[in-house]
Amino acid sequence: MTSPSGSGTREDWPVDLGLTPAEEELDMSRRNLLRGLGLAGIAAAAGTLGLISYRDEAEAATVAGAGGASGEEHQWCRVVDLRACKGERKCVSACQVRHGLSPDQTWMRTLSWHDEAGNEFFMPVMCQMCQDPPCLKVCPVSATTKSDQGVILVDQDICIGSRACMAACPYEARYFNWSEPTPTHKMPAPSPNTPEFPSNQLGTVGKCVLCADRIPYSSDLPACVEACPRGAHFIGDLVTDVAVNGQSTVRLSTFLREGNAVRFKEELGTNPRCYYIPGNGQPVGGPLVGVK
Amino acid sequence: MSSILDARPASGQADVVDAVMRPFRRPSARFWLAIAMLAVVVGVGIGAWVYQLREGMGVAGYTDSSFWSIYIADVVAVIGVSYGGAVVSAILLLTGASWRAPLVRMSEGAALVTVIVGALFVIPHLGRPDRLLGMITSANVASPVFWDMMAIVTYTFATLVFFLLPLVPDTAILLSARPEELGRGRRLLFHVISRGWVGSAHQRRVLHSAMVIVAIVIIPLAVSVHSVLAWAFALVSRPGWHESIWAPYFVIAALYSGVALVILVIAGFRRGYHLEAFIGRQHFVRLGYIMVALGAVYVYLTLADLLPSAYVGEAGPTEIIYGMLQGAVAGWFWLFLVAGTILPIVLIALPWTRNIWGVVIAAVLVVIGMWIKRVIMIVETSGYDTLAKSFDELFHFTWVSIAVTLGGVAAIPLMLMLLFRVVPLMSVAEVQEVLAEADDTAAEPSHPGAQSRGRAVGAAGAVVLLMLTLGALGVTEAQPAYAASEGVAATDPAADATVAVTAAEDGPSITVTATVTSGGSPVEGALVNFYESTTMFAPGDNEVPLGAVQTDSSGSAVVTYVAATTGPRTVSASYRPTILGDPVVGTAELEVTESVSTYAPPPTSTLEGAGKTLTTATFGLVIIVFLILIAQVVRVRRACRPASDGTPEQALTS
Numbered sequence: 026m027t028s029p030s031g032s033g034t035r036e037d038w039p040v041d042l043g044l045t046p047a048e049e050e051l052d053m054s055r056r057n058l059l060r061g062l063g064l065a066g067i068a069a070a071a072g073t074l075g076l077i078s079y080r081d082e083a084e085a086a087t088v089a090g091a092g093g094a095s096g097e098e099h100q101w102c103r104v105v106d107l108r109a110c111k112g113e114r115k116c117v118s119a120c121q122v123r124h125g126l127s128p129d130q131t132w133m134r135t136l137s138w139h140d141e142a143g144n145e146f147f148m149p150v151m152c153q154m155c156q157d158p159p160c161l162k163v164c165p166v167s168a169t170t171k172s173d174q175g176v177i178l179v180d181q182d183i184c185i186g187s188r189a190c191m192a193a194c195p196y197e198a199r200y201f202n203w204s205e206p207t208p209t210h211k212m213p214a215p216s217p218n219t220p221e222f223p224s225n226q227l228g229t230v231g232k233c234v235l236c237a238d239r240i241p242y243s244s245d246l247p248a249c250v251e252a253c254p255r256g257a258h259f260i261g262d263l264v265t266d267v268a269v270n271g272q273s274t275v276r277l278s279t280f281l282r283e284g285n286a287v288r289f290k291e292e293l294g295t296n297p298r299c300y301y302i303p304g305n306g307q308p309v310g311g312p313l314v315g316v317k
Numbered sequence: 318m319s320s321i322l323d324a325r326p327a328s329g330q331a332d333v334v335d336a337v338m339r340p341f342r343r344p345s346a347r348f349w350l351a352i353a354m355l356a357v358v359v360g361v362g363i364g365a366w367v368y369q370l371r372e373g374m375g376v377a378g379y380t381d382s383s384f385w386s387i388y389i390a391d392v393v394a395v396i397g398v399s400y401g402g403a404v405v406s407a408i409l410l411l412t413g414a415s416w417r418a419p420l421v422r423m424s425e426g427a428a429l430v431t432v433i434v435g436a437l438f439v440i441p442h443l444g445r446p447d448r449l450l451g452m453i454t455s456a457n458v459a460s461p462v463f464w465d466m467m468a469i470v471t472y473t474f475a476t477l478v479f480f481l482l483p484l485v486p487d488t489a490i491l492l493s494a495r496p497e498e499l500g501r502g503r504r505l506l507f508h509v510i511s512r513g514w515v516g517s518a519h520q521r522r523v524l525h526s527a528m529v530i531v532a533i534v535i536i537p538l539a540v541s542v543h544s545v546l547a548w549a550f551a552l553v554s555r556p557g558w559h560e561s562i563w564a565p566y567f568v569i570a571a572l573y574s575g576v577a578l579v580i581l582v583i584a585g586f587r588r589g590y591h592l593e594a595f596i597g598r599q600h601f602v603r604l605g606y607i608m609v610a611l612g613a614v615y616v617y618l619t620l621a622d623l624l625p626s627a628y629v630g631e632a633g634p635t636e637i638i639y640g641m642l643q644g645a646v647a648g649w650f651w652l653f654l655v656a657g658t659i660l661p662i663v664l665i666a667l668p669w670t671r672n673i674w675g676v677v678i679a680a681v682l683v684v685i686g687m688w689i690k691r692v693i694m695i696v697e698t699s700g701y702d703t704l705a706k707s708f709d710e711l712f713h714f715t716w717v718s719i720a721v722t723l724g725g726v727a728a729i730p731l732m733l734m735l736l737f738r739v740v741p742l743m744s745v746a747e748v749q750e751v752l753a754e755a756d757d758t759a760a761e762p763s764h765p766g767a768q769s770r771g772r773a774v775g776a777a778g779a780v781v782l783l784m785l786t787l788g789a790l791g792v793t794e795a796q797p798a799y800a801a802s803e804g805v806a807a808t809d810p811a812a813d814a815t816v817a818v819t820a821a822e823d824g825p826s827i828t829v830t831a832t833v834t835s836g837g838s839p840v841e842g843a844l845v846n847f848y849e850s851t852t853m854f855a856p857g858d859n860e861v862p863l864g865a866v867q868t869d870s871s872g873s874a875v876v877t878y879v880a881a882t883t884g885p886r887t888v889s890a891s892y893r894p895t896i897l898g899d900p901v902v903g904t905a906e907l908e909v910t911e912s913v914s915t916y917a918p919p920p921t922s923t924l925e926g927a928g929k930t931l932t933t934a935t936f937g938l939v940i941i942v943f944l945i946l947i948a949q950v951v952r953v954r955r956a957c958r959p960a961s962d963g964t965p966e967q968a969l970t971s
Contacts, residue, residue, distance in 0.1 A: 100916050129381070136704055150704055156919045159553065165462035166451040185451055186374075186444015189462050191384045193553040197704050201384060201444065203375035227373050228444030242854050262853055263916035266881035267861050269854040276861050278915040293554055296919040312706055 096173035104259035108304040112147035119252030138312035146307035152233035153297035160190035178220035337741035355731040362724010382709030388442035396435030401575025402428020407532035486746040513957025523956040527949040556633025557698035577683035657686015816903030831890030839872020
């Protein structure tokens with residue numbers, strides 16, 4: 026078992042330090058008592074400020090390995106062209122292979138359903154890389170971070186497995202390691218185990234990382250993008266306004282506009298960074314009635 | 318209402334001291350047997366947890382579709398019952414109900430023990446409990462779980478103060494009355510706690526005022542604990558959890574089950590230590606009245622929780638409510654409603670069952686029924702897939718989760734029995750006070766109280782499942798329009814066609830002009846595709862399409878666009894003289910100095926500032942609460958000080 030990382034650089038919990046002198050002086054003179062209480066109050070107040078800054082740290086955490094590029098240079102997003110998706114689920118298996126996932130863990134999953142007329146629809150769903158991620162807010166230990174290039178990642182070495190993020194995610198995009206990942210499901214060696222390329226650990230939460238270890242995607246695209254034979258998956262950059270699916274390159278803003286792109290569960294205010302291009306007549310946002 | 322205490326001023330006083338001394342004597346074989354059995358159950362629970370730690374939470378029945386279930390339900394249910402102590406002690410103290418006197422110590426002890434056990438249930442709930450310290454070292458103050466921890470810690474501290482302060486006079490009384498019977502360990506402890514207490518009017522006044530202040534503080538603290546616990550669920554957008562009523566709903570649930578626990582604890586100790594002279598049928602009936610009143614409120618809130626969503630008919634909440642009424646968890650829901658609310662109300666409403674047995678049975682039903690309700694509330698929503706809009710496989714109990722839960726439950730009576738081997742189980746000073754004032758209403762003879770331990774937690778069968786079946790794979794051959802492949806075969810290209818490209822920057826917009834000629838003369842109506850090179854997504858030159866324009870009579874086509882980035886690039890125009898032939902491409906180099914990206918960061922939430930202010934203010938509030946509580950301890954210690962000058966030993970009451 027490992028101890029929580031990062032504790033060395035942070036301030037120790039100051040309230041304990043403050044309370045102890047206060048307690049020791051309980052039996053001394055009143056002046057000492059009051060002084061002790063005052064110290065406790067000051068220490069607690071300092072602790073308050075320290076803790077509030079933790080939150081800012083969590084928000085401002087940056088992803089290393091992007092070649093030092095800042096958020097002004099790239100803002101990654103993805104586009105799923107539902108007109109092209111035929112439910113082959115090659116993206117799903119490519120993702121599972123690359124990240125060493127067990128069969129029940131589908132960081133990328135493809136919903137499928139029929140309408141009344143019998144038409145079948147498909148919709149790949151994965152982490153939507155929300156810019157106001159509900160999962161980030163609820164994490165009690167700031168294990169979920171947002172990079173300044175807009176990628177949401179989980180630090181497997183900090184996660185305490187509270188699964189608050191699984192509850193908070195409106196896209197059901199998070200998966201928990203309920204049992205020890207078997208050796209065949211471990212990462213292809215050598216596993217760097219960074220938030221960008223996490224190795225699966227018992228008792229922690231994983232999700233789509235947008236193959237962030239491949240940022241800025243100049244030689245390799247995310248596994249799902251490369252795997253789709255129909256070019257349904259795009260990786261894009263909002264700043265340079267370019268998106269590719271491994272087969273062709275598009276001007277992102279034009280592509281989204283002309284395709285009437287929409288975002289999933291827009292009404293929740295999560296500002297997802299995943300755009301869906303409908304076009305087969307399917308309702309956006311998945312099936313309207315339960316898939317049984 | 319008159320006190321039902323057996324008021325015999327002379328002998329009554331002796332009775333209280335005698336009664337609280339009973340647990341300090343050599344315990345009976347039955348006591349040790351009970352301790353041993355409870356310890357075995359606790360041990361099995363810890364063993365099961367260790368096994369779960371090694372094998373992963375899967376062995377406890379958890380899956381991705383039941384990511385929260387039994388352990389968090391245990392947290393809510395066990396911390397919930399600790400609220401009973403706050404009701405009986407704090408609310409009844411503030412309302413001046415003197416009949417509470419013999420109950421306060423036991424109910425406060427139960428509150429203290431259950432809040433500790435409830436908080437410990439968080440440990441099996443976590444996937445990586447070894448990193449628990451991260452809750453402090455890398456805390457996220459925006460997380461409701463963080464505030465769960467803060468609320469529980471503050472409430473536990475307040476409960477501890479509330480438990481310890483009245484021990485000061487009690488231990489002093491016992492030290493002076495029966496010093497020889499206490500034994501060395503207790504004598505030492507009681508000396509430490511009661512040092513300086515002489516029972517003067519000033520000391521009693523200070524203690525009472527401190528207790529009133531702690532009681533005033535502890536009620537909103539208890540409300541905060543159960544509210545924040547509810548918000549761990551209500552602050553996510555899942556159907557069934559995302560309900561504004563959940564915070565008060567949890568508070569009432571806690572009060573309801575908390576009074577039930579107090580009834581059970583009192584019944585157990587009353588029987589075990591023969592406290593019938595102090596605790597009679599009326600105590601149980603009054604607590605029963607409080608319990609059923611809260612139960613009625615809980616039924617009302619249940620209706621208020623379900624009706625609005627059911628009426629509007631949104632898909633998610635409708636499925637959840639259907640699941641409770643007729644679907645997957647209907648059996649459990651109706652069991653809760655009948656056994657957990659209606660039966661207890663009937664038992665206490667009917668005069669024939671309004672006795673100690675009836676009240677105790679009602680309390681057992683309430684405690685179990687409310688645990689079931691918490692499990693339903695958590696498991697059902699957890700199993701609802703908000704994308705497929707249907708239920709995945711719901712949680713099913715395994716021996717591991719049941720063993721851990723039973724272990725925690727058994728720890729409550731175990732810790733209480735041991736606790737009252739150390740501290741008096743009734744508030745001697747308060748009972749004496751009440752006795753002194755009491756009128757002479759005789760205590761009623763009563764039935765022996767029901768043995769309340771061994772709450773069986775039913776592990777009956779797996780819940781009904783709804784399987785998500787994925788549709789069959791469809792195969793069609795259509796390719797998206799943009800994926801059209803490049804020309805395959807080159808047959809007889811118009812070799813003399815040329816494309817000349819010029820590009821000019823005018824502010825942020827760039828005008829690209831292509832002139833198509835064939836054999837020296839301009840080509841009209843030729844479709845020209847324009848591209849801009851990018852360094853994105855490819856090591857070489859990757860081309861972003863800018864659009865296609867037909868040439869005019871002079872053979873030129875023009876496209877104007879706004880560059881997203883600055884820097885050098887190549888713009889190109891391509892033209893296919895024949896449909897299958899190779900394209901003819903012309904290029905121009907360009908240095909873009911001005912650009913406008915279409916990207917704009919999402920607007921910040923209008924409530925973001927409010928959130929930070931709330932966080933800071935709440936921290937301030939927590940500090941104030943701690944200072945108030947510490948100040949009460951200090952006040953009582955100071956009131957004790959003049960009598961014990963010259964004894965500089967260290968003594969803490971908290």
